[in-house]
Amino acid sequence: MANLRIENLTKNFDEHTVLSDINLNIGQGEFFSIVGPSGCGKTTLLRIIAGLEFPDSGNIFINGKDITSLPPQKRRIGIVFQNYALFPNMSVFDNIAYGLRIQKTEKQDLESKIKSVLEIVSLSHKIHNSVTSLSGGEQQRVSLARVIVTEPELILFDEPLSNLDYTLRIETRNELKRLQRDVGITSVYVTHDQTEALALSDRVAVLNKGVVQQTGTPDDVYYHPVNNFVAGFIGHANLFDEKSSEKIFNVKTGKNKFLALLPEDIIPVKDDVNKTGQITEVQFTGFSVEYSVNIFDNNVKILCLSSSDTGKFKDGEYVTLKLKSDNLTILDG
Numbered sequence: 001m002a003n004l005r006i007e008n009l010t011k012n013f014d015e016h017t018v019l020s021d022i023n024l025n026i027g028q029g030e031f032f033s034i035v036g037p038s039g040c041g042k043t044t045l046l047r048i049i050a051g052l053e054f055p056d057s058g059n060i061f062i063n064g065k066d067i068t069s070l071p072p073q074k075r076r077i078g079i080v081f082q083n084y085a086l087f088p089n090m091s092v093f094d095n096i097a098y099g100l101r102i103q104k105t106e107k108q109d110l111e112s113k114i115k116s117v118l119e120i121v122s123l124s125h126k127i128h129n130s131v132t133s134l135s136g137g138e139q140q141r142v143s144l145a146r147v148i149v150t151e152p153e154l155i156l157f158d159e160p161l162s163n164l165d166y167t168l169r170i171e172t173r174n175e176l177k178r179l180q181r182d183v184g185i186t187s188v189y190v191t192h193d194q195t196e197a198l199a200l201s202d203r204v205a206v207l208n209k210g211v212v213q214q215t216g217t218p219d220d221v222y223y224h225p226v227n228n229f230v231a232g233f234i235g236h237a238n239l240f241d242e243k244s245s246e247k248i249f250n251v252k253t254g255k256n257k258f259l260a261l262l263p264e265d266i267i268p269v270k271d272d273v274n275k276t277g278q279i280t281e282v283q284f285t286g287f288s289v290e291y292s293v294n295i296f297d298n299n300v301k302i303l304c305l306s307s308s309d310t311g312k313f314k315d316g317e318y319v320t321l322k323l324k325s326d327n328l329t330i331l332d333g
């Protein structure tokens with residue numbers, strides 16, 4: 001298990017700054033996610049940690065030792081990719097054995113290590129199958145087993161679930177969380193999917209355009225975003241400027257500030273008298289109902305439990321909007 005520290009790391013491609021002054025401190029055994037939209041620099045950061053790419057400035061430390069200029073094979077870091085990167089013509093056994101053979105592991109030792117890692121990922125019964133005969137989720141577990149078996153100090157995950165369909169993604173996500181807890185290896189997980197990051201991680205860093213916007217627990221970044229980007233990206237929060245927040249909610253934000261409200265923190269109330277707000281869209285998903293409400297030129301997203309009284313509005317109905325709580329998030333932008 002390792003502690004990973006990244007200090008003042010910057011990376012340019014041509015004239016373009018892809019990562020700007022990144023500082024992160026990831027604890028031993030921690031499951032840490034880096035979440036941000038496509039193109040924000042997540043893969044580049046992982047490749048730099050792995051040694052597949054070098055930064056223009058800044059340093060990387062593992063357990064206090066500067067590894068910035070070490071080649072990848074000297075770093076004891078494993079990577080699980082989105083596309084599994086398995087050898088299709090080989091069995092499960094040979095895929096997992098590959099890295100151990102490079103490490104020149106003794107034959108007997110190799111077999112016992114492979115058997116025990118297959119037990120961890122619940123694939124013992126598939127040891128001699130060809131990897132192409134496995135399902136997507138099973139292939140993903142083989143690629144994880146292949147990394148764990150080399151006993152890395154750190155595992156990097158680059159969007160490992162994005163090729164799986166919805167149900168399998170949730171299943172594999174839960175499995176991955178359990179495995180990481182059991183094995184206890186420090187993990188850095190990259191994804192554009194904020195739900196995945198919140199569900200899996202001890203802490204997350206929110207990245208936008210190569211700049212870390214906020215680092216904190218899932219609870220921190222969801223309930224206490226530091227700026228409009230984090231509020232919108234992590235919580236799909238509605239953002240109201242000074243004028244709108246006063247008109248709609250009677251909240252004074254202060255000059256040039258914003259009121260951020262999560263979709264579940266706004267209550268629609270029937271109002272056929274003033275007719276200020278109107279429901280323009282209703283999306284029923286079973287468990288919840290999502291409304292779009294047009295009010296004073298704002299398009300507001302609201303989420304209600306479909307079984308609740310507020311979950312019964314129809315398209316075109318008139319509403320006013322109320323706050324669920326007095327605990328408000330006011331942001332500078």
Ligand SMILES: Nc1ncnc2c1ncn2[C@@H]1O[C@H](COP(=O)(O)OP(=O)(O)O)[C@@H](O)[C@H]1O
Binds near residue numbers: 013014040042043
């Ligand atoms: N080898 C490269 N040469 C030039 N530009 C690159 C290279 N790799 C990535 N980029 C650019 O760097 C930015 C970040 O890419 P990437 O790290 O892949 O983002 P993400 O993984 O968050 O989608 C993108 O604008 C991408 O086009």
Ligand SMILES: [Mg+2]
Binds near residue numbers: 042043044
């Ligand atoms: Mg990427």
